[in-house]
Amino acid sequence: MINLEESFQPGRKGFFTDTSICIGCKACEVACKEWNRNPADSTWQLSDSSYDNTTHLGADTWRHVAFVEQGRERIEQARQSGRQLVNLGMPGVRTEAATNVDVTPPDTPDFRWLMASDVCKHCTHAGCLDVCPTGALFRSEFGTVVVQADVCNGCGTCVAGCPFGVIERRKDGLVEPKTNRDFTAGEQAPTPHVGVAQKCTLCYDRLVDGLEPACAKTCPTTSIKFGEHADLTEQARERVRQLHAQGLTEARLYGANPNSGVGGTGSVFLLLDEPEVYGLPPDPRVPTADLPHMFDRASLAAVGMIAGVVLAFFTGRRRR
Amino acid sequence: MANADCIVIQGSNMAECHPVGFQWVSEAKARGARIIHVDPRFTRTSAVADKHISIRVGSDIVLLGALINHVLSNEKWFREYVLAFTNASALVNEDFRDTEDLDGLFSGYDPATGRYDNASWSYRLKSGDDESTANEPQQGPGMGDQFGAAGPVAVDGTRGDGLCRDEIETDETLQHPFTVFQILKRHFARYTPDLVQQMCGISEADFDYLARSITENSGRDRTTCFAYAVGWTQHTMGAQFIRTAAILQLLLGNMGRPGGGIMALRGHASIQGSTDIPTLFNLLPGYLPMPMVTAGTLTDYLDGIASPAQKGYWANAEAYVVNLLKAWWGDAATADNDWAYDYLPRLTGPHGTYQTVAAMLDGTVDGYFVLGQNPAVGSAHGRLQRLGMAKLKWLVVRDLALIESATWWKDGPEIQSGELRTEDIETEVFFMPAATHVEKAGTFTQTQRMVQWRHQALQPPGDAQSELDFFYELGLRIREKLAGSDDPRDRPLLDLTWNYPLDEHGNPDSAAVLQEINGRFRTGDKAGQPLSSYAEMRTDGSTEGGCWIYTGIYAGGVNQAARRPARTGHDPVNPDWAWVWPADRRLLYNRASADAEGRPWSERKRYVWWDSEQGRWTGDDVPDFPATLAPDARPGPEATGPAALSGLDAFIMQADGKGWLYAPRGLVDGPLPAHYEAQESPVRNTVYDQQRSPARVTLARPDNLSAPSDDDPGANVYPYMFTTYRLTEHHTAGGMSRWLPYLSELQPEMFCEISPELAAEVGIEPYGWATLISPRAAIEAKCLVTDRMRPLVVNGRTVHQIGLPYHWGVGGEQAVVSGDSANDLLGVVMDPNVLIQESKVGSCAIVAGRRPRGRARLELVAEYRRRAGVTVDTGMRPIDVERGEHAMRQDRLEAERVNADDPWVVPDDEQGGER
């Protein structure tokens, strides 16, 4: 049932978010909201999570920067677990370059502060897209997954379909002041697209005109890179090689494995610790992944049942 | 910066405060440069640096001084560079005595006034005279080099005689005990790694890492860059922090070279421009000083700025002054009336913003214009600011939103505490909506002196208007109302050139103002045409120009600041983008990027060099040097002005053409940096017996009290050090961020950052509330308990530091978020050179829980003051008489300072007023 080829077409676009050079400035969050005119989504209180007051992706927040403070012990663990990934032969991390250099790890620092900008993964096998009953979600010519607010009826099926918890229905009236504007100073306009599913479109409306997404364009340190998915994945692997060569074995990729439960993602991340540390599921799996299998089993069951009925028909004891 | 091999960020949180500028640091790092962040806190800058070194706030001179000592005693200094381009070989006046000799004071200190007479700091002259016999300089607080964070040009606005290189006695072997070099060696000998550990809380291993990093990355083939911001300037020793770094960089040969230098990272779009073309009390455009009362005539004034006999570009100061006066008063400025010099008002002392606030509190200021600032939140000691405004007759606030400085009369903290009642406040308040940056055309000058033109995108909405429109119109009205007046005091207003072409909306054309700033020929065949360089400025009234350092910005009748060629690749110099003062030079003093003979120091670091075939300087930038002045040129003693520059005088704005390892003048608190503790510090100064900077400017008033320091009685009532700073997500006092939902949601609440150890000590839960109490105020904040804050061991005891962002304020209409203001905790005490307040260090107490409301809040502050025994005198003595063994002991100071009449607050006394 699942068209595995559809998102591997040439021209698939994506992000490579290199968290090792992220400065946590949140320009991506603001540029995203500004471009997409998403409302503020805040209780206007500290969220008790370091400098992260956004906390999660959602209908109004399509980029989210996580902040993680770690001490020496955790850093050593991360370095160790990264090294094991290498030993397990994770794709693309073992290289000739890495074998030629001094791989003695640098001094473990006492402390580090990880920052990472999260975004919709634009999965190869997108749960939200698979389960959408209305055709509001579609796979674009860029291989990205986009919601059409004018088609969506707000049924919310997609919300349960996303293994990353990215897509949400937009609520209204929770938070004042609202941010949406008719581009007029001192005035407020109603929030758009209330009640329908919302998530990152990878700036579909910019891509159609040859522009890059707002977050990638504004990123001061190029932590967020936009481009051809295939190129970016290669670039990401090269960067991991480079970091490993410097002894930073904690570096690893997330989303670059085409054999994962979502078939790899259009948004690839370089992380410096386990995904859970950043609030990412370690082994995401699209709920429809088992659909063909389930269909087979269901068919088998149906056939069996029919056979049983037939058998019963013929073998059942006659009345009287 | 992208060319640097090592970048030391100290006194700056660059990744947070200048994220887009930080891309060049990221790029340098990707290329292999080492990035070191020295800061009291582990910040987002530390997170991406190679190393973070935690330092106790305010101890930077100890660290930098120890690096200087390390470089000198291990022979790591760049000999050829130092000999060619610095004043290392100059001999200093034999009367000079160092802090080594006078136990923490330099010679010339007068304990009665708390000021230095810098006569003994001067160079030794061949003629036998000291340069100190020259005219009375414009000296005193705030009269030093008015560059502050602007840093790059050490234009010396004091006096210019006696600095001609040929007249200065030198010893090229550097062995004479009174050479700058030897004085430097002796002065910094006590700044050791051990002292660094003791005073800064930095381990010897970390010091060694830093020392190795900068010395291994300096020299012919490599360069190290320092970057700082207000973490260095907002101290009583601010100017000296920067001086220390400058000495270090000169010794390492890192000035005037690609990837070197000291980058000042400034915080406002045109804060550089607002010192170049200043809205500052002590300056006229182009760093010309405002005349003091002693400069009765134009000649007196000019003698005080520069001598025509001196070398370098300041020798032409007369032309710059005449052109300014001519631009302002046109035909009314003639040779006969000294170009209307008498139209300029005169200074009698410091009239900085904090002195002005004191005058407001005394009721001697009627009206106050607040233009795109929010002093109720953004200035030190917010309560003093608000109470000062409550004494005004009228207040004009021009801003985009109803900021706290516009609404304090109905919702400020003093209304809430009952100290003020709205119905009792007389002050009339005019809130005038301002135009945003896209609703007006004009120029900003960014942190590296680049002037960029903004085109107007649309008209401002409603009543909003730009400052240009408002002040043009105000000027018209004032002149209309005064028209026909025969009062001589109104002549300067009525004779003022105030005719600017108007656009179709009736507003003045900002390009025409820029043309006036650039200057033009008034007579001759070129009459009306723009000047192309300040070298064209004449002293005979045939030219005019409002700011000589900006001349050339309209060269050829073209707005050079609006040049925006499409980018190709990323050429680091970009000669065609916008315009950089002076004369479009991108890197100042770049003559020093070549050796004495004019050859690049190395192939890797080539930038500007001497082309002997063509007989001119050439390279990747406009040479910041006379284009055809050969490296071996040595003009005789008779030459003056630019013609007197030798081929080695790379630092062309200095009167002796040299980079100053020792400042014979220009600074009012010492020719060399010396470490003193901040006004408030729980730490004893073990470098010298003098605890605080003896020349700091205090404002002793019952409403501006200081906490006791060190082990003085009561110091333990305010046991913790706090420092203030910005976050990426907000802008200064919040006027441009707290009204924006997108920014407010990213950092919605006021917080403080404390270590887990401190949290345990005072019983504060993570993200719980805490109340911070200083002798000025009590504020509340949520607590981020984090390992990013580390207690330091200083002088054998644990020192806790508390971090406080200062973006929030109480009051204001329609702000998305609000909260207590960190600046309320601060007192006012200033650096004597530039009168910048010390807002990076203070002492406070911290307790768990929210602060009391209403009057109880005031009582809490008073109770702590009582417990600490704080009085008006606490910490106000200029020197520490009970400690020092030096001969300056002056017990009578005690008696003199019993009341609040601090001698520094004199400027307005002469004329009486309502006092």
Add this chain to the structure above:
Amino acid sequence: MARFSPLNWPVVRQLTTPDRFGRGEAVTSRQTRDLKPRTATADRVVQSVCPYCAVGCGQLVYVKDDKVIDIEGDPDSPISRGRLCPKGSASEQLVNAPGRQTQIKYRAPYSTEWQSLSRDKAIDMIAERFIESRRRWWQDTDEHGRPLRRTMGIASLGGATLDNEENYLIKKLFTAAGAIQIENQARI
């Protein structure tokens, strides 16, 4: 194609295009197919400079119907190469903020409320007060009879976020008026 042509129905497109599963082009709405970046509809694009810190990042300001509809980094700027920080990225909201004040407000002595005022009236009142305070606190000479020619009755604070041209006019006017207590953020 007519607006309601049955040929445009998703189900028809699903059957007639390669998108048999209806998860791609077949389900796109007209709105989606016509989508363009709103910047493409701008009447003009103006080059500007970010108003926040002193790095001086280049900005492109997109204007449609005399409203700013977007502000982005200017890729041509050698300083910023098209990038902006969160504050720079929020510049459009700075211009269009719902909390921005666009009307003059006046608070009379001892009043508890704002009242409105025309611009003409406001500037006139300020000019009158300026002249009066200037005279009231005028100092012609010091105690030694040396000329001072200044007024201590008027002060000003601000300039670091203003344009050079604006600061120039402010300094020029205030100096001519003899007002010397002119300061800005550079000393704060």
